[in-house]
Amino acid sequence: MKLSKRTARPLDHVVLPVADLVRARRRLTDLGFTVAEEARHPFGTANACVFFADNTYLEPLAVASREECEAAALAGNVFVARDQAFRFRQGHEGLSAIVLGTPDATEDHIRFRSRGISGGDMLEFSRPMRLPDGREGLGSFRLAFAADLRSPDFFLFSCQRIRALPVESTPLHQHENGVLGISEVVLSEQNPTDFQYLLQEGVDEREVSAHSFGMDIQAGSAKLTVLNPAGMEAFFGRSVSGAERGLRGRAVVFRVADLEATRALFAQNDIEFAEMGGRLIVPEAPGQGVIFAFGV
Numbered sequence: 001m002k003l004s005k006r007t008a009r010p011l012d013h014v015v016l017p018v019a020d021l022v023r024a025r026r027r028l029t030d031l032g033f034t035v036a037e038e039a040r041h042p043f044g045t046a047n048a049c050v051f052f053a054d055n056t057y058l059e060p061l062a063v064a065s066r067e068e069c070e071a072a073a074l075a076g077n078v079f080v081a082r083d084q085a086f087r088f089r090q091g092h093e094g095l096s097a098i099v100l101g102t103p104d105a106t107e108d109h110i111r112f113r114s115r116g117i118s119g120g121d122m123l124e125f126s127r128p129m130r131l132p133d134g135r136e137g138l139g140s141f142r143l144a145f146a147a148d149l150r151s152p153d154f155f156l157f158s159c160q161r162i163r164a165l166p167v168e169s170t171p172l173h174q175h176e177n178g179v180l181g182i183s184e185v186v187l188s189e190q191n192p193t194d195f196q197y198l199l200q201e202g203v204d205e206r207e208v209s210a211h212s213f214g215m216d217i218q219a220g221s222a223k224l225t226v227l228n229p230a231g232m233e234a235f236f237g238r239s240v241s242g243a244e245r246g247l248r249g250r251a252v253v254f255r256v257a258d259l260e261a262t263r264a265l266f267a268q269n270d271i272e273f274a275e276m277g278g279r280l281i282v283p284e285a286p287g288q289g290v291i292f293a294f295g296v
Contacts, residue, residue, distance in 0.1 A: 008205035009100035009108075010220020012159045013049075013057040014185055014252060016289050017083060019092035021048045024060040027287030030269045032177025032262070033058075036167070037130040043080050044068025051165075053173045054181025054221055055101075058252070060287070063087075078120035078145045082155050090153055093289040095249025097155050098185055100203060100219060102144070105160035108204075109144035115201045119145030119155050129165050132172065139165040146202045148195060151246035154187065156202035177262050177294070184223045184253035186291075188240050189214075192226035195247050199224060236281055236291055237274060251291035253279070262294050 018024040025035050025048055033050045040046045046064035051057045061083065063069055073081040086096040102108050105122060112118040126140040140163035147155040167173065189195055192214035199217050200206055203224065209216040213231030217224050227235065227250070229242045236251055256262045263280060266273050274281045279295035282288070 006204050006206065008219065009102050009158060009203050011056050011182060011185065011222035011224070012099040012101035012161075013059050014095055014182070014249075015083075015097040015099065016058055016060045017086055017092060017094055017096050018060045018062050018287055018289060021046060021060060021062045024048060024062070024287035027285055028058075028060070031271060031282065031288070031292065032265045032269070033175050033179065034172055036172055037132075039127055039129045040064055041127055042125055043072035043077050044070075045080060045083065050175075051167045051172045052175075052179060052181040054255075056182045056222065058182075059099075061096075076121050077123060079123055079143065079157070082119070082145075082147075086153055093284070093286060094153075095185075095252070095290045096153070097157060098202075098219075098224060098249075099157055099159045102158040102160050105142040105144040105158050108158040111204070112144060112146045112201065115197075117146045117148065117198055117201050119147035119157065121145075124162075126163070131166065132170050137166040139163055146198065148198045148247075151189075151195060151198070154247040154249060156198070158202075177265050178257040179254045179262075179294070180257055181255050182222050182252060183255040183295070184225055184251075184293075185249070186236070186251035186253065187224070187226045187247045188229070188232050188250045189226055189247050190228060190242055190245055192228055195226060198247075199226070235277065236293070237276055238283075238291065249290055251293055253293040253295065256294050256296060259294065259296050 036049045038048045044065040123143040129137045142160040144158040203219045214227040232238045279293045282292040
């Protein structure tokens with residue numbers, strides 16, 4: 001199959017492993033997000049997603065059945081196997097994957113294999129979803145995985161929405177905190193450009209912006225950023241180990257309609273936050289996993 005010319009893949013969603021969805025729902029609701037009903041995957045995991053108007057979303061992911069997950073991983077399910085590996089090494093909270101939207105996951109899989117970054121076999125599945133009005137929808141997806149053996153705690157995958165979840169005409173896009181979408185996903189690594197190739201090929205975008213704190217690559221309306229320890233300190237006030245190697249998910253940055261309204265909501269809900277660079281920085285917490293930052 002002939003590979004087509006490059007078309008940068010937009011951010012689709014981020015995977016946030018959590019210890020349990022009840023705690024995650026409570027935390028995300030306190031932060032002002034509208035959280036969808038819990039939904040089971042056919043391979044033992046479950047999620048309770050947060051959808052945004054810019055067609056991106058958060059996927060808090062929990063283990064619903066350890067036995068089903070273990071069986072799926074043994075059968076070659078890359079999604080579950082990577083989730084299990086992340087939890088074994090890093091615990092049950094964090095950011096394990098960035099997901100790119102694609103019109104053709106099969107083409108992406110072929111491209112990943114040809115570039116030497118395939119994370120394993122493709123995965124195709126469907127899952128039900130209960131909508132706020134009580135109706136039940138069905139989503140169907142085809143996934144292609146990209147990974148780097150030097151970075152065991154992070155991977156990328158392309159997601160083709162064969163049958164998109166019917167959330168557009170529901171209140172699930174409306175959030176009390178005023179979030180309109182995801183503007184940036186932040187990773188850390190001692191030497192960010194060591195993983196430039198993985199991100200370039202994962203997003204299918206050659207153009208990278210390098211700077212003294214790391215590098216950025218555009219994925220649709222969102223930016224994927226890899227920061228060195230100095231960058232994490234400068235932009236988020238967070239110290240990370242300079243000796244630790246491999247990409248690690250560190251933060252999700254949200255675009256809000258009115259920062260003052262977001263600040264007022266956090267004060268009302270007793271949410272701890274700091275202000276840096278015109279953004280509200282909410283530190284990691286159970287059910288959230290990584291830093292959340294809010295800006296206009």
